[in-house]
Amino acid sequence: MTMNTDGTSAVEVRNLVKTFGGCRAVDGIDFNIPAGTVCCILGPNGAGKTTVISILATLTAPDSGSVKIFGCDVRKDANKVRRLIGLTGQFASIDEGMTAAENLMIFARLLGFSRKGAKERTKELLEEFSLTEVADTTLSEFSGGMRRRLDIAASLITRPPLIFLDEPTTGLDPRTRAQMWHTIRNLVKNGSTILMTTQYLDEADQLADSIVIIDRGRVIANDTPDGLKKSIGSMILRITVKEMTRAEEAAVIIGRSADSAVPFSEACELTAPIDNTGCLARVLAALKDADIELTEINVTRPTLDEVFFALTGGGEESEDR
Amino acid sequence: MTEISISAAEFGSKECSGIITAISQTFTFAHRAMIKAFRNPESLADVAVMPIMFTLLFAYLFGGAISGSTDAYLPVVIPGILIMTLVTSCGTSGIQIREDMDKSITSRFKSMPVARFAPVAGILIADLVRFAIAGAVVFVAGYAIGYRPEWSMILACILFMMFFAWCLSWLFAFVSISVKSSAMATSAAMMILFPLTFLSNAFVPAETMPSVLQFFVNSINPLTKAVSSVREMLTYGTIDTDFWLSLLGAAAILAVFIPLTLRRYMRKT
Structure with a gap:
């Protein structure tokens, strides 16, 4: 994935605030997306991801702050912005009662294509998303994956330079999910900028040039995947010490050899972020030298919870939401 | 990248x-x-099957009681059924908007x-086709059981009723946009349709009703005027003042509810 270096910002969000009732769904968010890159907004349910997307896509007016899409303000130039974006929402926004081709035709006509132009574009898109064979099938007979593909196709009719995908893989089986990743990579290859939301860390890691992690309406991290990994480790080592009395000693040893913040201890279980296998080997060797016996060793990818823990430095707070 | 933004901007100006x-x-x-409809x-069903059912039901069930015979009742009831069918199908369109x-x-x-109003206006324009189907079905059903109207007026009559129903459909659209859910839109539409169609002179002469009801039927319900003028057109082939009055009333509804409906729609979505 090559970063676009000409410095144009596809998206510029400054101090964005949106309140629903008494709840600050978006509470002062800032971020930038350089043109031609993929940005993942990562966060748990209710973090404010969808609200951010709907403000950026001109569906919801913000209370304060500014959002610029390729330099156009979402409030003042809403119609200009709408010509620059394609939105695929969290729930399929296509017509159940019509066929795949009819759906695309209607959207293309609405976007100002002539009848002939709409037909051509429909054909292209159906081919691109391997839907040609089911072009004349009513959507009620579509699988979840087909529906999702058509949904994305419908937001690409004008080849918009900025594409919003709100949780594009939620609820898809692993195979369909991989297909979706492939689709997203192709879009980027063709020069689009993508802003997508996800609940999965590995997805963001796979696709994103930059990751914005939000929690309770605030940005808690904004970095490249590599940068994030450096701060939280690309893997999580989880070990169980045989003798509880030596847990604290083990914690110090691990902290020193993994070169990270002091790992937190829960009875005999210790958790530490790890960057690479060399680091893992150092930790284990150090524990062996100190003669500390282990009953269990686990190396896993960090979960979103662990990322939050690492970033906010306290699990309690984020649990009782 | 810049290339893409420029082409998108051009695309904008072209259709500005x-x-x-x-x-x-x-x-x-x-x-x-x-x-979607076809x-x-x-x-x-509400424009293709219901009118046949109502035509047969009213003509044979109430014909004898109200007008002495089915044949004598047909010129009275067919215009009533025409209006009722078209107005009922207005209710359906409001529900469609709500579901969308x-x-x-x-x-x-x-x-x-x-354009912000295009989704609503589009559905309501498609309704004109439904109204035309409904009108044609009623005439065919009526003809089949012996109704012989003034043929010269049929086209004018259908056009008049399509316009009348179309104006009312904006009112129904307003109601269904205003309520909370599509289920509520359905019951709200029924609550308006029932008194509007039955508390009119569509099926029963107003003179047979108690005076309070007569007041509602003759002075408040806009459908009464429409039914009377359609009867006049189909039975005698003439256009009376009721025709112009109901056109005026319908146009007034339109003038009030187009802006109201569109404004509410834009605010709610």
Whole structure:
């Protein structure tokens, strides 16, 4: 994935605030997306991801702050912005009662294509998303994956330079999910900028040039995947010490050899972020030298919870939401 | 990258001729509504099957009691059924708008450079086709059981009623946009339709009713005037003042409810 270096910002969000009732769904968010890159907004349910997307896509007016899409303000130039974006929402926004081709035709006509132009574009898109064979099938007979593909196709009719995908893989089986990743990579290859939301860390890691992690309406991290990994480790080592009395000693040893913040201890279980296998080997060797016996060793990818823990430095707070 | 933004901007200026674009978008929405209706024929039941049922039911069940015989009742009841059928199908269209609003497809429309009123106006324009079907079905059903109207007036009569119903459909659209859910839109439509169609002179002469009811039927319900003028047209082939009065009333409804409906729709979505 090559970063676009000409410095144009596809998206510029400054101090964005949106309140629903008494709840600050978006509470002062800032971020930038350089043109031609993929940005993942990562966060748990209710973090404010969808609200951010709907403000950026001109569906919801913000209370304060500014959002610029390729330099156009979402409030003042809403119609200009709408010509620059394609939105695929969290729930399929296509017509159940019509066929795949009819759906695309209607959207293309609405976007100002002539009848002939709409037909051509429909054909292209159906081919691109391997839907040609089911072009004349009513959507009620579509699988979840087909529906999702058509949904994305419908937001690409004008080849918009900025594409919003709100949780594009939620609820898809692993195979369909991989297909979706492939689709997203192709879009980027063709020069689009993508802003997508996800609940999965590995997805963001796979696709994103930059990751914005939000929690309770605030940005808690904004970095490249590599940068994030450096701060939280690309893997999580989880070990169980045989003798509880030596847990604290083990914690110090691990902290020193993994070169990270002091790992937190829960009875005999210790958790530490790890960057690479060399680091893992150092930790284990150090524990062996100190003669500390282990009953269990686990190396896993960090979960979103662990990322939050690492970033906010306290699990309690984020649990009782 | 810059190349892409420029081409997108050009695409914008090309179709910036506002109102023409908006009208063409409205017709695309009408086209969409029609595809959906014909793909799903049950949705046409209210204009294709119901009128036949009502024609037969009223003519044979009440004909003898109200007018002495079915034949004598037909010129009275067919205009009533015409109006009732068309107005009932207005109720359905409001519900369609509401159902669309509740679906996520509305957010896609909103994220596109599409005129804000086009989705509503499109559905209501597609309704004209439903009205035409309903009108034709009633005439055919009536003819089959012996109704012989003044043929010269049929076309004018159908056009008049299509316009009348179309004006009312904006009122129903307003109601269903205003309520909370599509289920409530359905019951609200029924609550308006029932008194409007039955508390009129559509099926029973107003003179037979108690005076309070007569007041509502003759002075408040706009349908009474419409029914009377349709009767006049079909029975005698003449156009009376009721015709002009109901046209005026319908136009007034239109003038009030187009802005109200569109404003509420834009605020709610």
